[in-house]
Amino acid sequence: MENKKMCLALFSGSLDKLTAAGVILSGAVADDMDVDVYILLQAARAFKKEIASNKDEIMLAENPHLRNEFFESLRRLNVKEWQDFFKDAKSISNVKFHVCGLAGKIWGGEKLDDFIDIADDIVGIGEYITAAQEADVHLFI
Amino acid sequence: MTNEELLALTGAKVVDARGTACPGPLLEAKKAIGTINTGDIMEVMSADEGTKRDIPKWAEKKGHEYLGTVEESGFFRIYLKKG
Numbered sequence: 001m002e003n004k005k006m007c008l009a010l011f012s013g014s015l016d017k018l019t020a021a022g023v024i025l026s027g028a029v030a031d032d033m034d035v036d037v038y039i040l041l042q043a044a045r046a047f048k049k050e051i052a053s054n055k056d057e058i059m060l061a062e063n064p065h066l067r068n069e070f071f072e073s074l075r076r077l078n079v080k081e082w083q084d085f086f087k088d089a090k091s092i093s094n095v096k097f098h099v100c101g102l103a104g105k106i107w108g109g110e111k112l113d114d115f116i117d118i119a120d121d122i123v124g125i126g127e128y129i130t131a132a133q134e135a136d137v138h139l140f141i
Numbered sequence: 142m143t144n145e146e147l148l149a150l151t152g153a154k155v156v157d158a159r160g161t162a163c164p165g166p167l168l169e170a171k172k173a174i175g176t177i178n179t180g181d182i183m184e185v186m187s188a189d190e191g192t193k194r195d196i197p198k199w200a201e202k203k204g205h206e207y208l209g210t211v212e213e214s215g216f217f218r219i220y221l222k223k224g
Contacts, residue, residue, distance in 0.1 A: 026164035026167070027164055027167065029171070030199060078160050079162050
């Protein structure tokens with residue numbers, strides 16, 4: 001039987017939403033879903049190598065004053081960091097990360113090499129729309 | 142199965158996921174089930190409350206048999222048979 005498909009439009013570059021996307025991805029791969037993640041505006045910034053490697057660059061969009069408390073809770077609960085969720089999901093199932101070309105350019109990312117290693121390609125919006133139409137589950141975060 | 146019968150199961154693949162919060166135990170179970178043979182038993186140890194419902198539902202969906210859960214002090218053991 002063919003695996004079910006999830007299309008995840010990841011717009012946010014906020015730490016909590018990146019983490020939520022990682023948790024959802026984990027559930028999807030545990031369920032053997034194929035997942036296409038489209039990395040849109042703020043998420044494309046988070047995916048840039050120099051941003052992703054600097055924790056001070058990834059903020060909480062809501063309740064920014066709780067950022068340290070959030071980090072501390074993740075540590076206490078032994079919850080992975082968002083990039084590790086994404087890497088782990090990719091190692092378990094068919095998960096692809098597609099960076100929006102426009103979003104990349106907005107943040108100065110022109111080439112695939114400008115983004116963290118899990119990024120698979122740079123795509124246009126048409127591909128996202130097609131994936132959303134064909135998916136069994138479509139989420140926007 | 143009774144708690145005594147579950148605890149008496151031998152040769153089970155044991156997955157100790159007590160150190161992780163959701164979705165850690167589910168992912169650990171997913172990884173481990175791929176390493177055992179059909180008909181083999183797997184025991185997942187978890188201290189994450191949501192896992193108690195998550196793993197049985199996941200197992201049923203994936204064609205594995207959920208055998209039962211034993212509550213211990215501060216954690217629980219979930220038993221599955223790979224389908």
